[in-house]
Amino acid sequence: MDQHVSTATGGDASSAHLRWVHPTGLISLSFTNYVLSIVTLGIYSFWGKTEVRKRMWSAIRLEGEPLLYTGTGKELFLGFLFVFFIVLLPIMLFSFGAAYYFGPQSVGYTVFTLALYVLIFFLVGVAIYRATRYRLSRTRWRGIRGSLVGSPNRYAFTYFWTLPLLILTLGWLGPWRTTKLQNILINDMRFGDRPFSFTATSKPLYSRFAWLWIGGLLITAVIGGIITYLISADLAANAEATPDKKISIQTILIVYGVFLGGFMLYGIAAAWYSAFQFNHFSRNTHFEGASFRANLTGGGLIWITITNLLITIFSFGILSPVVQARTMRYVIQRMGFVGSPHFAEIAQGAEQDISRGEGLAQAFDIDAF
Amino acid sequence: MHSDPAAQPQPASFDGRMSDGRTAASVPVQVSFTDTGLAMKAPGTPDPVIWSYPSLTTAEPLRKASSDALISSSEMPGATLFVESADFTRTLSQRAAHLSTGALRWQYAKPGLMVTAAIAAIVAAVWLFDLTPARTIAGWLPDPVRVRMGQQVVQSMTKDYPTCHTDDGRAALDKLTARLSAVSGGREKFNVVVVDWGLLNAFATPGSQIVMTKEIITDAKSPDEVAGVLAHEMGHGLELHPETGLVRAIGMSAALELMSGGNTGTLANVGALLAQLSYTRVAEREADNHAVRILKAATISPKGLADFFQRISKLEGDGEEAKKDPEKKDETISDEAKKDGKDESAASERSYTSYFNTDLLRTHPQSQERAKLIKAQAAYDATPALSEDEWQALRGICKNAKKKLDDKKKADQK
Numbered sequence: 001m002d003q004h005v006s007t008a009t010g011g012d013a014s015s016a017h018l019r020w021v022h023p024t025g026l027i028s029l030s031f032t033n034y035v036l037s038i039v040t041l042g043i044y045s046f047w048g049k050t051e052v053r054k055r056m057w058s059a060i061r062l063e064g065e066p067l068l069y070t071g072t073g074k075e076l077f078l079g080f081l082f083v084f085f086i087v088l089l090p091i092m093l094f095s096f097g098a099a100y101y102f103g104p105q106s107v108g109y110t111v112f113t114l115a116l117y118v119l120i121f122f123l124v125g126v127a128i129y130r131a132t133r134y135r136l137s138r139t140r141w142r143g144i145r146g147s148l149v150g151s152p153n154r155y156a157f158t159y160f161w162t163l164p165l166l167i168l169t170l171g172w173l174g175p176w177r178t179t180k181l182q183n184i185l186i187n188d189m190r191f192g193d194r195p196f197s198f199t200a201t202s203k204p205l206y207s208r209f210a211w212l213w214i215g216g217l218l219i220t221a222v223i224g225g226i227i228t229y230l231i232s233a234d235l236a237a238n239a240e241a242t243p244d245k246k247i248s249i250q251t252i253l254i255v256y257g258v259f260l261g262g263f264m265l266y267g268i269a270a271a272w273y274s275a276f277q278f279n280h281f282s283r284n285t286h287f288e289g290a291s292f293r294a295n296l297t298g299g300g301l302i303w304i305t306i307t308n309l310l311i312t313i314f315s316f317g318i319l320s321p322v323v324q325a326r327t328m329r330y331v332i333q334r335m336g337f338v339g340s341p342h343f344a345e346i347a348q349g350a351e352q353d354i355s356r357g358e359g360l361a362q363a364f365d366i367d368a369f
Numbered sequence: 370m371h372s373d374p375a376a377q378p379q380p381a382s383f384d385g386r387m388s389d390g391r392t393a394a395s396v397p398v399q400v401s402f403t404d405t406g407l408a409m410k411a412p413g414t415p416d417p418v419i420w421s422y423p424s425l426t427t428a429e430p431l432r433k434a435s436s437d438a439l440i441s442s443s444e445m446p447g448a449t450l451f452v453e454s455a456d457f458t459r460t461l462s463q464r465a466a467h468l469s470t471g472a473l474r475w476q477y478a479k480p481g482l483m484v485t486a487a488i489a490a491i492v493a494a495v496w497l498f499d500l501t502p503a504r505t506i507a508g509w510l511p512d513p514v515r516v517r518m519g520q521q522v523v524q525s526m527t528k529d530y531p532t533c534h535t536d537d538g539r540a541a542l543d544k545l546t547a548r549l550s551a552v553s554g555g556r557e558k559f560n561v562v563v564v565d566w567g568l569l570n571a572f573a574t575p576g577s578q579i580v581m582t583k584e585i586i587t588d589a590k591s592p593d594e595v596a597g598v599l600a601h602e603m604g605h606g607l608e609l610h611p612e613t614g615l616v617r618a619i620g621m622s623a624a625l626e627l628m629s630g631g632n633t634g635t636l637a638n639v640g641a642l643l644a645q646l647s648y649t650r651v652a653e654r655e656a657d658n659h660a661v662r663i664l665k666a667a668t669i670s671p672k673g674l675a676d677f678f679q680r681i682s683k684l685e686g687d688g689e690e691a692k693k694d695p696e697k698k699d700e701t702i703s704d705e706a707k708k709d710g711k712d713e714s715a716a717s718e719r720s721y722t723s724y725f726n727t728d729l730l731r732t733h734p735q736s737q738e739r740a741k742l743i744k745a746q747a748a749y750d751a752t753p754a755l756s757e758d759e760w761q762a763l764r765g766i767c768k769n770a771k772k773k774l775d776d777k778k779k780a781d782q783k
Contacts, residue, residue, distance in 0.1 A: 040481030
């Protein structure tokens with residue numbers, strides 16, 4: 001059990017206190033869920049996922065009392081069925097029909113595919129918003145619910161129209177876009193009858209982003225240069241010995257090594273940027289006079305990502321609950337508050353009718369927990 | 370934690386915090402186990418609140434390792450009680466056994482198991498009552514859609530191979546196709562495409578399209594054999610076997626997607642499923658029955674089809690050798706037939722599936738038996754499928770094919 005007290009990230013003793021109590025028995029839960037999912041042809045996975053969430057939520061202690069996850073496996077299952085029959089199956093049948101009607105290499109099919117991508121990108125935005133809304137509405141603390149009160153379409157529209165611009169600006173719209181989307185999400189967020197507010201601008205992100213972007217460009221250029229040199233040198237050396245100009249195994253291995261090295265280098269830079277962005281967003285998220293704080297570090301994120309990747313690979317994905325708990329522990333232990341809301345004044349919000357789970361998010365695989 | 374002065378094994382009460390679910394405030398309470406339920410007493414209040422044991426739910430199932438519990442009760446919706454004590458959770462799991470891990474796991478797994486049972490029942494019903502849902506759906510497809518599907522399949526399959534066309538060869542083939550098509554009883558006319566693949570193959574595609582390789586024609590001893598093969602493939606077309614196969618393949622991949630929670634991405638590769646369609650023994654027999662009927666109505670001898678089956682049954686026996694030495698092949702018919710018979714008795718029912726776009730050879734482990742069945746038909750007056758001149762024209766239908774493909778490739782490159 002971890003008793004880490006986040007004084008480093010929070011304010012003084014009067015500030016609201018956040019703590020992580022690491023759940024026990026996650027490994028046996030992982031295997032139980034895995035076995036039950038197999039014997040029920042995957043249907044139990046929705047109930048399994050719900051049980052994992054219950055453990056994660058109750059590991060988070062605010063003022064010593066746990067969060068409560070009230071979602072059910074049935075809701076997730078119905079959400080998935082709904083999306084499968086209303087969204088996925090029609091998309092699949094239509095694209096299959098279009099491939100046969102127009103022909104796989106025809107202009108008509110290309111146009112259809114493009115239209116489909118447009119629809120899917122819009123739906124991804126809807127999915128992110130709906131999944132967040134579902135989880136908030138199923139989260140309680142001292143019996144008070146969270147909620148997301150805005151419209152998924154507004155979020156999805158912003159998500160959608162900024163996407164081509166992101167590509168046109170070679171990624172430079174990224175920090176602004178992420179901030180804008182986070183702004184919509186946080187400002188729509190409620191705990192009970194009280195709103196969260198988000199005051200971050202993207203300006204402080206840009207100096208770090210410039211380093212990340214230039215670094216990425218340099219890494220790509222260096223990798224490209226090294227590989228071009230290696231291959232041409234290899235070909236020149238072997239040209240006389242082997243007329244069919246084969247690249248030697250050693251060169252291929254070195255090329256892979258260079259790719260891996262470049263990828264890891266970029267990963268480090270990206271983690272350094274992500275940690276900064278998370279801390280920046282936390283500092284600018286407010287609730288009832290209190291503000292969040294976070295001090296994630298690039299090194300911490302890299303460590304958690306690599307160790308989680310290894311656990312996932314060597315357990316064939318079965319230990320994903322362990323992986324989720326480790327990520328959450330890292331984040332919660334490095335988060336805190338400055339100031340303390342007057343909890344006694346916060347009343348339950350208006351009842352929301354969300355009967356189904358977040359099927360759309362799962363369908364597009366944007367489901368972290 | 371208050372310890373009882375009377376030194377009982379358990380403390381009389383535990384410290385907890387309770388929220389009423391109306392505001393995010395919590396008050397300290399003393400929690401104790403009574404015979405009627407869990408009693409909570411806040412300081413300064415006269416009477417404790419009591420939640421009966423059956424009304425309780427916990428945030429997580431109670432385990433031996435549980436060191437705290439977040440409890441709510443259907444008797445006071447919205448309210449929560451949080452107690453941090455391993456002694457408390459142990460006592461609670463004794464008083465309210467329904468909160469234990471095992472009980473809840475069964476409760477969660479039950480819907481999944483029920484759905485599994487339902488799926489098993491549906492599968493059993495389809496099998497027991499010989500239901501053919503894919504065939505039914507295939508029957509609903511409008512004709513233009515089927516024709517269009519077939520054209521796409523033909524187009525993708527003939528893309529990299531030369532299609533065969535000479536004017537007199539085409540005329541002969543069209544004449545034969547029309548003669549069979551007219552008496553087939555199908556809704557639309559059949560369309561036959563000949564391709565130069567370098568292997569022996571023929572298959573029906575959706576929408577009454579038939580693709581036949583050059584070898585079907587050039588290896589045949591008579592036009593009646595070609596007529597027999599065409600009639601057999603028309604039989605598949607009449608029974609909508611290609612359409613049914615496609616519908617089944619799509620249905621299977623959709624089911625897989627459903628079971629895996631939408632994570633396999635198999636639906637994305639639905640085109641690849643085309644390569645895996647198979648016909649059952651029953652389907653082959655249906656096609657044979659149609660072939661016999663069509664040939665008879667067109668007054669063409671069924672002997673050609675029987676000869677064809679006999680010929681490929683020998684190729685199965687020793688494909689390479691038989692191909693090299695056609696004379697030897699004829700001499701060994703009876704031996705091959707015996708061997709075939711043995712093989713067939715050993716072969717299981719399920720091993721008999723044929724792949725509609727792979728070699729016909731693979732589809733006939735019991736070609737001998739089929740040849741016999743066809744030969745057993747009562748004799749009738751028959752006329753040759755084609756005249757000698759027409760037959761020679763048909764045999765030459767592929768003579769320009771290679772050149773045409775080269776031209777096509779050159780045009781594509783430009």
